[in-house]
Amino acid sequence: MRSSLAGCLMVAAMLAQPAYAGLFDDDEARRQVKDLSIQTNERVEVLSKAQIELANQIQMLREENAALRGEIETLTYELDATKKRQQDFYVDLDGRLRKFEGTSDGGDAGAVPGAPGEEEIPPAPRAGTPAGGERTRAQSGGGDPIAESREYEAALNHFRANKVKEAANAFEAFGKKYPDSTLAPSARYWLGNAYYTLHNCRKAIEVHKQVATKWPKHAKAPDSLLGVATCQQELGDTKSARATLESLVARYPSSAAAGTARQSLKK
Known part of the structure; x- marks a missing residue:
């Protein structure tokens, strides 16, 4: 009976080892899964923060771009207005000078007349009356x-x-x-x-x-x-x-x- 009892204990011990090993493997797997889950969550959180920061930067760039576009449009308008004023000044000055040339037979050709006037087609030059000492086409025939x-x-x-x-x-x-x-x-x-x-x-x-x-x-x-x-x-x-x-x-x-x-x- 003793030898039968000893044999039964040995068999039970042999059968219990795989079950203990299986239990140990499940705990290790759970621990690894838990660690992996924690690492994954940390990475997701880091990526989420990076995406939010990137979105904020993109929004800031859009706002700066819109502001720069507005400044460019303003400067373009001011430049066009300045060019227009400059051209108007040139045209007005040209009109004054041409009136002066059309009504004066002599005097200081370098002086600029002060009387304002609109740009107009000058009268046809009279034969024998050169403007500013120049030889006209009318004189040359x-x-x-x-x-x-x-x-x-x-x-x-x-x-x-x-x-x-x-x-x-x-x-x-x-x-x-x-x-x-x-x-x-x-x-x-x-x-x-x-x-x-x-x-x-x-x-x-x-x-x-x-x-x-x-x-x-x-x-x-x-x-x-x-x-x-x-x-x-x-x-x-x-x-x-x-x-x-x-x-x-x-x-x-x-x-x-x-x-x-x-x-x-x-x-």
Whole structure:
């Protein structure tokens, strides 16, 4: 009986080992699952915080972008308004000078008249009456002053309407077609302004210098020198710009352009 009892105990012990091992394996698995779950939750929480932060940054960038877009639109509007005011000033000045040229047979060609006036087509030049000491096409026996005035007005209207490229082409064509016209200096002057507006300062300097050199007694000669100095300044050639301004003051001391030049020289 003892040996039978011992045998039964041995068999029971052998059968109990797998059950204990199975119980141990289940606890370990549960612990690992729990650890994995904790790690997963931590990672999810970190990712959630990162997503929220990224969303906040995107929203901030959108708001900054909207603000910058508004500032750009405002600056664009102000720039267009400034260009329009500048063009209106040029057109008004051109009208005054052309009235002066049409009613004066002599005097200081560099002076700018003070009486305001609207831009209008100048009267046809009288034979034997050159404006600013220039030789007219009427004197040389050719040309149509009315047609010249119309083409000049058409080019000027392009500039007035902010069609600067079309204006430049029109003034360039006018200069080639009517090189001896009394409007030729004004056409070259406006061509220089058109190139300046198109950010082609080197071409603007070339054209403005032609006005000051070829028609030194014309009313637009001092303004062209001022245009040369402005372009030289924009190109970073301050030495040449100062020399041009000093030359302008010396040659045309009573002109409005000389007054502007003096103010620039003080800076």
